[in-house]
Amino acid sequence: MDLINKFLNLVAPPFTLFSLCLFLPPFLCYKFLLSVFNSIFSEDVSGKVVIITGASSGIGEHLAYEYARRGACLALCARREKSLEEVADTAREIGSPDVITIRADVSKVDDCRSLVEETMNHFGRLDHLVNNAGISSVALFEDIVNITDFKQIMNINFWGSVYTTRFAVPHLRYTKGKIVVLSSAASWLTAPRMSFYNASKAALVLFFETLRVELGSDVGVTIVTPGFIESELTQGKFLTGRRQNSDR
Incomplete structure (x- = not known):
């Protein structure tokens, strides 16, 4: 024993x-x-209109499929048209009654305006905005030679969500809709070599926490802070040198 x-x-x-x-x-x-x-998805989204940015891969792609299974109409946005069309085809097959694709770079304010306008022209309403588009970078701060190269991280991760939200809010107020924001655990878990990415995600949290108060009960705001999730972004599929770019 x-x-x-x-x-x-x-x-x-x-x-x-x-x-x-x-x-x-x-x-x-x-x-x-x-x-x-x-x-x-606690609400019934059947027939509701949803914009998803960064929908060509990763989290955005799978959110599109979840909305499609529940019968939502989709406006899918990304920079890579071929991948976006493939996602749209799958979304139609699994249940979405209507899907449009819009090529847009959310770092450009005019593209964000056009994204919302094209959605409204096609569907006539907007119920959910999913701000998902994002890019990442991996570099020690002191190793960066040209620091201005990293402005695009804030332009896409932060300003891309701000621009799109600005044009969408009037329509979301009308439908008592919802804003879903994909931030990251990096907003509070400060991983080294990702200083700009971490900062952009922290900015998202504080901005949309403030917006939640300003919008009150008219528009719901959901902030998602996932940890490490395997995707094209985290796999480094678009890694060039010390920079990594992806539509998530």
């Missing part, structure tokens, strides 16, 4: 720790995604 107890004392702790490390992260990720989807 003593031998068995010694064996269990030796084996059980590392085995338990290994099991937790193996199974806990996927479980927590599943619970997180489930809570996000429940918070976004």
